Amino acid sequence: MDCPVCRQESTEHWITVNARRYWRCADCQARFLDSDQHPDRETEKREYDQHQNHPNDAGYRRFLSQLAGPLLKRLEPASRGLDYGCGPGPALACMLKEAGHSVSLFDPIYAPDSGAFRNRYDFITCTEVVEHFHDPATEFERLHSLLEPGGWLGIMTRFQTDDERFANWHYRRDPTHVVFYRPGTFKWLGERFGWEVECLPPQVVLAQKG
Secondary structure: OOOOOOOOOOEEEEEEEOOEEEEEEOOOOOEEEOHHHOOOHHHHHHHHOOOOOOOOOHHHHHHHHHHHHHHHOOOOOOOEEEEEOOOOOOHHHHHHHHOOOEEEEEEOOOEOOHHHHHOOEEEEEEEOOHHHOOOHHHHHHHHHHHEEEEEEEEEEOOOOOOHHHHHHOHHHHOOOOOEEOOHHHHHHHHHHHOEEEEEEOOOEEEEEEO
């Protein structure tokens, strides 16, 4: 099976947990669920609808500040951004707007406006999104194309670092999580697209387009 992140063939079946088959890639270090076992859109929406992520929730804002804080330090005033995979309550977009930036929204379920793809952006955020990508190679190509030169891509996703704990890892148990990234995976993506990548463990990535 080709790796869905780097499209290389250097993958092997790695582990089966509760009948869910996981693979790993020797090139980009990604771990991923067998594509035959991906959830359908209806299953995904049922799971997402259970999330309580409201823009005014102080705890959720503290969580998002792990990305918002370092990203805001890097942005020019009044930058134009896209919250990609914003979900039903785009709290991060609200935080960035409050800091003086304009933010467009896209989400395949909650904000499916493909008009967002007609613009180019100074920054794009993906918080708790990339682990849901069924075709991450294509998604990252899209994100790269939407960024202006010098633009920033900010990602939040929990880094997969301990193979021995993978079976019981809370992040794996979410049925909509199908791809798991290591810092080395993002370094590979940086080389692929010419990004300057900085990983801030345990779950933040900042990548600047060349």
